[in-house]
Amino acid sequence: MPSSGPQDFQVKSEQTSSGPRYAVVKLTPEVVGVLQEYGPGALAGSFPDKRRPDSIKFGIGDVVSVTIFEAAAGGLFIPAEAGVRPGNFVSLPNQNVDSAGNITVPYAGAVRAVGRTPAEVQQDIVKSIGNRAIEPQVVVALITQNTSLISVLGEVNQPNRFPANAAGERVLDAITRAGGPKGPGWETWVTLERNGRRATVPFGSVVFSPLNNVWVHPGDSIYVYREPQVFLAFGASGQQGQFPFDMWKITMAQAMAKAGGLLDAQAEPAGVYVYRREPRELAERLGVDGSKYVGPLVPVVYNVDFRDPAGYFLATKFDMRDKDVLFAANAATVETAKFLQFVRTVVATADDTIVTTNNAHILRLNLKNGTALNTN
Incomplete structure (x- = not known):
């Protein structure tokens, strides 16, 4: 039967015929707490050294x-x-x-x-x-200073390469020295590169999460660029398609509202899912057996039950991420209704054929009788 996506029981079975294996994680207060620890904190996680940079040292050319x-x-x-x-x-x-x-x-x-x-x-x-x-x-x-320099490039008002401050400075300080970002904060991303290591976070996470506002070291490069954050909605939601965040972060509840909510006559409230790839370490903390998956990222499907009134509270604590896929499955009765409608169509078509055949037979008999009467 035609459908907008997999049925609810198919997603929960974790079975796939062609795609990568995935794990279904039911949204609970404990899961939400773990996810908040692993929020958009890539800078803090990739550059965990919280000490102030060492004193500036001489380099060749200074x-x-x-x-x-x-x-x-x-x-x-x-x-x-x-x-x-x-x-x-x-x-x-x-x-x-x-x-x-x-x-x-x-x-x-x-x-x-x-x-x-x-x-x-x-x-x-x-x-x-x-x-x-x-x-x-x-x-x-x-x-x-010709060597102890910090580079700030991209979508800032004054891209520049300037001497490191002897007192030390953080990511936001360096971006401020470059004139600040050109575009809206919710569309802006920040990449910090140091000694071959690189991490990227939304600009808002640097502003609102102090741990991400890490110390900048001499030789660091900061690249600021614009890319609207979006999520994709499919299935039994009011609207399907790609939707911008229009803010630096939104929750699952806000995303559902942006997509028009669940269709009352079609959606399965217990079958609302968010698809994303998570780091192996995070997936294992959520109870996923990491040995079943290949690579550093594990495909995870988060499930929330909106039949449970508490599901809405959980959805307001679950932060969406860029390129997440939001899917609302059809209710089982919808599939049954589709099948019954198909049966009705087949039966009606058969009935129409029989009626048409009978009418044609009656017409031939009438024509034959009429010819006989004219001959007499």
Whole structure:
């Protein structure tokens, strides 16, 4: 019989003839609690280090200044004649960290700078000139950062590559320095890439979930782009098709309302499903046997029973995700009604054929009798 999708018992049987295997998970308060723990928190999960970034270190190409102080005149850098120059320090010309990772300081020679903090370089210089200068003190400063940079690209008002803040900054701080996102927040996504690892979340989850607003490290790249979040509705709902979230997140109850609710004369209230793929770890926490499935993602079908009044409370706590499929199965009586209608059509067609045949036979008899009468 024609249908808009599988019947309720077929989905719950977890049997498939051609597609990937899947697991049916009934929506309960415990399941909702686990899903909320695994909400759109990809940044917090992929970059779990919650510590502030380390101090900025020198890299090849950075411009560095060195200032050397002595306790009295007549030392290595300050002339004995007090009136020759003011102050008890000398500032060396700014210099780049060379390709070997060093800077050059008179009487100290090449000093290793790459991968080290200003304080570490200062200590090395003091040790090198300590037996020549008079109680030397050294100040090393980063004048121009050419390596400890953060890139913010994509749908922001001022895409840029700017120096990392020595005080540390988070994802939202970096996006703000780039002028903020161009488009509406609910259509905006944020991708953070660090050392070959990448994670993407909706912009709203960074704003409303503080754990996702992670620290940004030197060398990180942030890509902001626009892609409306949508879900797809099929089956016995008021409308079928693709629907935008129009906000950064919606619940199953809101999605059902957007799709026109359940059709009173067609839907099975206990057969409403959401199809999605979940990480293996999450699926196993939901009671799914992960050994039956191949790959890092497990196809999961969530089922909510709207015959139970509490099902509506659960639906208001179940967050939809981008590209979820919402399916409402037909009631069993609908399939029976379709079959009975088909039988009626067949019987009516047969009756029409018999009636037509009888009428044709009567017409032939009438014509034959009429011909005989005319002959007489």
